[in-house]
Amino acid sequence: MKVQVTEEADEALLARLEPLYQRVFSDVRTLQEKAAAKPALHVTAAWERETLIGFKIGYRTGATTFYSWLGAVDPDRRRAGVGSALMRGQHEALRKQGYISVCMKTMNRWRGMLILALKHEFFITGTEEGEKGLKIVLEKVLTERS
Template identity: 40%
Template sequence: MPVVFRFLPDLPPPGSDWENLLALLTTIFSTIEGRQAAELRYQQARGPVQVWLAEAEGKLVGCKLGYERKPEHYYSWLGGVEPAYRGQGIAAELLRQQHTWCRLQGYQRIRTQTYNQWRAMLLLNLKSGFDIVGTQQGAYGLVIVLEKSVLPTKTAEAQSYASEK
C-alpha cells in the first residue's frame, strides 16, 4: 500500500483534515484525549503550526507537527503513526520531511521532547542526529529534551560544491 505525504503550512480549519488529525492524535497519545483540540488551537493562536501528514488507503495514518520557538529555532512538537502502520518507515519519512523543510526555511536548530515510555520515538530521534540536552519534570514523568542542528554539514557543502564544478 503506497503512503502519500502532504504538507500543510498551518493547522487545518474544522472539517475533515481537522477531525482526522484529532482522531489520530487521540489514538497515538491517549494521555491527551479531550485536551488535544484546545492545545492545538492555543499553540496556533501563538503562530502557525506546520503539519506533515501521511495517508494510506485514503486514511490518515501518521503526522508530524511543529512550530517556530524563536528565530532560527524550531520545535518539533507532536508526531506519530497509527499502531497498525508502524515499522514501515513512515515516522522516519515525516521527520525527514520536517527537517528538510526547516533547513530550507533557514532554521538552525530543532528541539523536541519525549517521555521514556515512547522509546521508538526516542530511538528515531537519536538515530536522526538528535542529542539529549537535558531533562525536566513533566506532567507524566521525566521529560527527555533533545536538540539537533539542521545546518548543512561540511560533507554536504563539499558535495554541493563538487557538483557545481
C-alpha cells in the same frame, strides 16, 4: 506513502488528525483544545491513499528554532518507515524555511520516538520535569545532509 507539509494548520486539518491522535494518545482533551494555546502550527502528515497514517506537528520558538511538539504513527504502521519519512519531510521543509535547529521532548515510555530521534541525529541536551513525569530534551542542528 505521500508525505505532505502544511505550513499553517487550520481547524479542518486538525480535525482530520484527531482520530489518529486519539487512537495513539487516548486523551480526554481534543487535539484542537491542546493546539489552541500554541502558536501557528506546522503539520507534516503521511497519507496512504486517503488514509492518515502519521503526523508531526510543531511551531516556531525563535528566529531559527523550531519545536517539534507532537507526533503519532498509526500503531498498525509502526516499524514501516513512516516516522522516518515524517521526520525527513519535516526537516527538509524546515531547512528550506531557514531554520537552523529543531528541538523536541519525549518520555522514556515513548522509546520508539526516542530511538527515532537518535537515528535522525538528535542529541540529548537535558531533562525536565513535566506534569506526567520526566521529559527527555533533544536538539538537532539542521545541515544540508541531515
